[in-house]
Amino acid sequence: MKAIRLTGLILFLFSLGLFLGSFFMSSYTLSESTFTQIVKAEHQEILAPEISKMYGVTYSISIPFVNDINTAVEKVNTKARAEQRWDQVIYDDYAGALTRASSTGFVPENKLLVFFLIYIVGAIGSMMFILPQIKLLGPAGIKNNNIFHNALNNRGWMGILTGILLIGFYILLYFFPAYITNWIIIVDPLQKVLNPSASSSQWFLYGFLYTFAVIVMGVRMIIKYRHSKYQIFRTFSVMFFQLAFAFLIPEILVRLNQPYFDFKNMWPLDYDFFDAWHINTLTKAGGLGIFMFVWGISLFAVGVPVFVYIFGKRWYCSWVCGCGGLAETAGDPFRQLSDKSTEAWQIERFIIHGVLVFAIIMTGLVLYNFYGGDFYISFNKWLITGILAITGAGLYFYHRKKFPSMGSRKVRNVVIGIVGFFGLGVLFSEVSVFAKYMPVDGSNFSFSSGNIRTVYGFMIGSIFSGVVGTGFYPLMGNRVWCRFGCPLAAYLGLVQRFKSRFRITTNGGQCISCGNCSTYCEMGIDVRSYAQKGQNIIRSSCVGCGVCSSVCPRGVLNLENRDEDGRFNQPILIGNDSISVS
Amino acid sequence: MQKIVIIGNGVAGITAARHIRKLSDDEIVVISGETDHFFSRTALMYIYMGHMKYENTKPYEDWFWEKNRIDLKRAWVKSIDFDEKQIQFEGSESMKYDRLILATGSQSNKFGWPGQDLKGVQGLYSYQDLELMEENTEGVSQAVILGGGLIGVEMAEMLHSRNIPVTYLIREKHFWGNMLPEEEATLIDNHLAKNHIDLRQETELEEIIDDGSGRVKAIKTKDGQVIDCQFVGLTVGVHPNIDLVKESKVETDRGILVDENLQTNIPDVYAIGDCAQLRNPPAHRRPIEAVWYAGRMMGETVARTVTGNQTKYQPGIWFNSAKFFDIEYQNYGTVLPVCPEDSAPFYWESGDKEKCIKIIYKKDNRQVVGVNLFGIRNRHEVWDKWLREQKPLEYIISNLPEANFDPEFFTHWEGEIQEKFNAEFPEQKVSVRKKGFLEKLFA
Structure with a gap:
């Protein structure tokens, strides 16, 4: 068994090495x-x-x-x-x-061979590494042994190296796709199978790698949590939606001369849904195009409130969504790295709702522009940087005053991050790489609907959701984007917090405050702080992955859709008649 | 404003401190020599196993204490002068108090075996024990654990996570035989075997053998077997840690004796948690209950008394929980290892012998008095209500689905349990839970 795993690991590393090496093989x-x-x-x-x-x-x-x-x-x-x-x-x-x-050279001339050696051999190697765990891990159950002793799972050298590779990959993918031409060429044979008239692009490469990771790591996830049918069904669901809805169906649609469309993606996560070119593509593509347009709007306007009311936001975030799918499969080994501090929660609320507001304003302007309106506003770049700096400093001191005993390191970092971003925009406005995305013109930041959309696409769409969102898996946990950045998660979360039947129920007085639930909460919710008070957990950020309930050694937590009455229960622990009010 | 000093920062002491703060503006000091901050003792095993770091076991962030004006003092107490109301620390420092709460916890039992103080022999209770275990198990290729209780099985699981083979000696016929009825104990015995724990029932320790350098090299059992090992876990229970007050005016027995207000024989001095021994325990409760929940409830209660609202300690229906490798255990009400004469058990076990339920009811009026659940999660609230309302067996069997607390999509066992009940009590037949559409689909 161990020999099989070792062989699998060697095969996988060979494939990974060949993937990296193929960058140089033309x-x-x-x-x-x-x-x-x-x-x-x-x-x-x-x-x-x-x-x-x-x-x-x-x-x-x-x-x-x-x-x-x-x-x-x-x-x-x-x-x-x-x-x-x-x-x-x-x-x-x-x-x-x-x-x-x-x-x-070698890669363009042996596309199929290289594809086989990287992806087929890589998949076989991964399976040889993963499948023996059914026997080696012993009877089904929670086996988190030695996670915090492991250099990959606990920000050791392997974690840092993985993070660097991921971040590097995303930077190349988004900003320098021509550099990775070799990688794009290798997946061309597959592209041709799906659609003979197309040739692979950077986005096809990305979609394929993404699906590959979700499937391979999905198998690992199912084996790891095979004692829990909730986890098994949920993992199958994200694997299915990624493979069918995100990867295959759009390719087939294009082959049939229909618009590329991911039926499970929706605004505001899908931030270009209301872009002029997208609206035009759909509305001019006949009946199916119109259906897609109406479907896309109904999904967020009707689907979200109705399904979140019945099931909580989990129906999307941990059963359907692609970002969630990657986080729940490839990201599972890193879930324990999310920050559980109250301070991280404060920052999370500030940023994620900020992104939602940004997305709404951006979309509003894009639509205003689409219907013939023209928006243009220009600020002195020094002035706007100054205002941001003063606002940031104000927030920092407000935080220090309101929570004097709590460190304000993170607030400071966020302020420095945002002000620094604009500051860099100012300083590097002559550098072409940045100037393309920052609307700096002479001594002004000028915002028209178009370049606000560009800024959004650059800051949120590329940097936040890709480079930071996935690149930081091994450093900050697997839900960085979902927790801090996703505007759709913010919207789903608001519904979940205020109008839903979903909650995580705490089982009376059984909590022993061990901390497994909080440690393995990928969203950084301090689950224990509720459980040890006997209180239900109702948080806008909870994606309902159910891992807190799985890792709880005393059966204290359960995800439930129940009557809204009594959802926000009193923090009272059962078992002590001396103090309970009965 | 009075100054309340609490000795011990475990769950009892810290719960008391938190509730005192909720109820008053008094000055609060919590003293501990063990760690700077409160951590969950029940999670010690998970640190060793790498499921969590020490940081993750702290239920409150470090700023919490300052914000809530709970002063934490890291020191060992040497003695207490109850007349002067003064605590003497090791070294020259001392501290005055107005009211004192003793929450000093437990100590591991040692029964005077030859070799029990050798290097590599230890119990597991404190953070220091955990550090010692980390040191003692370095490079170990065989371990022996002694004592079939909760800490023993935890230790077995810890060693198992590091691939150290474990020979597990217990005096009783089955694991935790002094607490569990035979059927449940057997189920755990089997599960331990499945996890390659070499369980030796009815085996007692004779001596621990020195390798010549002061380290353990083997143990010898009373029936003459010699088992080579480099680590011995002594987990034969705990006793109240009362060293600090044993020789003082405070009345003690096995623990520090307290009345129903958790007060000792000395005014303004209280004892809670593992170290406390109730002079008059409520019916169905033991005088010393060294469990997390009792410690927490005593903390909640004593906080009321010391802030001026004399409150009797009245624990409700007994409940407990544990986990044995992969099998979770929940218990509500009273289930004794040997069923009393006036009662009878109803027992169901799943085909794979990994799940079971044992319900104890009175023979005359069929009132249910307790339940053991293995591998099935049930609702505390529902069972608490049923036991309080003294529901009869058939009512509970019939309403069992209401108590189910397993995650969504998990197999429901209530139908099987009800069928077994109907087979045993044909004259009291209950209706059997029907499977839902999805359940049938994915069965």
């Missing part, structure tokens, strides 16, 4: 014919003089190749801007297409 040579084939005719003439010196030059890795293309484009654009020839500025992203067409 060389890139731009030819004139590739150039003329890919670049639009009107750009060829102005771009050719700058780029022609690359013809025939072989690069051994993608980064300098991509950089040289981007530099050439940038040069042309700078010149065009300086001479106010606005129509000649190139907005097309040629780096990705040119890199892909210019790559030669």
Whole structure:
């Protein structure tokens, strides 16, 4: 058994190594014919003089190749801007297409083999590592042995390394997709199976890796919690929704010439739902498109209040949602790392509701713009940074005054984070990587509906949900995004807090304050603080994963949908007649 | 404003402190030599097993104490001068008090076995014991545990998590045989075997053998077996920790004797938790109850008395819980190891022998007096009500689904239990719970 696991681990590490190594397994040579084939005719003439010196030059890795293309484009654009020839500025992203067409070598020539060695062998290795646990872990039950002695699960070197790899992957995926052309090429055979006329993109790669992780780690989750049917059903559910709804159905829709659509995603998590291009795509795609549009709106307008009333927000967050699905499967080994302090809770409420408000304002402006309105506002960039700094400092001192005995380290960090972000926007407004996303223009921050949408997409959509949300799994727990950032979770949570039948019931006076529930709460809820008072747990952030109930050694906690009466019960413990009021 | 000093920062002492703060503005000092902050003693095993860190076992964040003006003092108390109302710490420091609450907890039993003080031999009660166990089990390839109780099985689980083979000696015929009826005890025996614990029933210790350097190398049983081991867990129960007051004016027996207001024979001095011994325990309760829940309830009660509202300690219906490896245990009311003459048991066990329920009822009026549940979670509130209202057996069997507290989608056992009841008592047939649609679908 142990030998099988070891072999599996070696196979998995081989695949992971090959995945990382395949980044370097191509060389890139731009030819004139590739150039003329890919670049639009009107750009060829102005771009050719700058780029022609690359013809025939072989690069051994993608980064300098991509950089040289981007530099050439940038040069042309700078010149065009300086001479106010606005129509000649190139907005097309040629780096990705040119890199892909210019790559030669082992990876492009052996796509199927590499795909097999990375993903099939990787999956087999993972299963060989995971499946023997059925025997090795002993009888079914909670087996959290040595989690806090483990370098992966307890922010040891393995956790930090995993975090760095994930964060690096997300930065490349979102901001430098042309660098990872090799990885995109490898999944092309699969893309062709699903849709022969398409070729794989960075998002197909991401969707595939995501689904792969949910399925493989879902099997692990089911084995780990196989004594609990609640956990088994729930895990099957997220695996199904990820595979079918998020990955396969949209690909099939595209193959059938229908709009790409994820039927389980919804606004405001799906923040581009009301973007002009998206509304237009759906409304112009015939009956199915209209249905998708109406479905998308009904889901958040009717589905959320009704289902949250009946089941709590868990129906979405830990049974259906893709972010939740990844957190509950690939993220499960890190759930114990969430911060349970009251201070973290205060920050959470501040940020997550802030993001919800931001999402609503952003969507409002986008729609206003869609219906012909024009919004434009411009602030002196120093002024706005100053106002943020003063507000932040105010919040900091307010916190110190109101909670003098509580450390204010985290409030300080959040303030520094937000002010710092805008400060950096100011300071680096000349640097192209940032300037693209920050609406800085000379000495002003200028906000139009369009660039508020860009800021949202950059800060919330990319940095928060991707880089921080998943990259920080091994550092801050598996629900960083869901807990601090997701505007849909905030909305679901408000309904759950104020109008729902869902609660976690505390079983009378049986709690022994051991702390397993709080430790394994991925949302950082201090479950014990309620349980030891005999109080039900009703928190807007609770995603209903049910792990507190699973790990409780005394059967104290149970997720229930019951009558609303008595949901917010009095903190009274059963068993002591000396003080109970009966 | 009076100054209330509490010795001991376990659940009893800390609950008292918290409730005193809720009820008054008095000055509160909690003294402990064990740790700076309150932690959950029942969670010590999980630190060793790596389920949690020490930090995770603290029920309150560190700022809580200052915010609630509960002063924490880390020191060992050397003696108490009850006439001067003064505490003497180790070293030269001392402290005055107006009222004193003793919550000094328990100590592990040792029965004078030869070799019981060797290196590698220990009990498990305090945080220091945990640190010692970490040190003592380093590189150990065989361990022996002595004593079939809750701490013993915890220790077995701890060692098991580190892949250290355990030989488990118990004096009784079955695990926890002085508390559990035979059927339930057998069920746990089997479960321990499933987890590769080498359980030796009716085996007693003769001596612990020195390896020549002051460390244990083996033990010898009364029937002459010699078992090699480098670690011995002595978990043969605990006794009240009364060393501090044994030689003083405070009346003691096994514990510190207290009246129904939890007051000792000395005015303004109280004792709660494991260290307290009730002079007149309520019916169905023991004079010393070294369990978490009793400690907590005494803390809640004494807080009222010391803040001027004389309150009798009146624990309600007895309840308890534990977990033996993967099997959870809940108990409501009285279930004795040997069923009394006037009562009878109703027992059901699942086919896999991992779940069972034992209900004890009076033979004459069929009133139910207690229940043991293994592997099934039931509602405290419902059982508390049923036992208070002295419901008869058939009522409870018939309404059993109401008490179910297992998570959603778990198999419901009430139907099987009711069928067994109907087979045993054909003249009192209850209706059997029907399976829902989903249950049948996923059965």
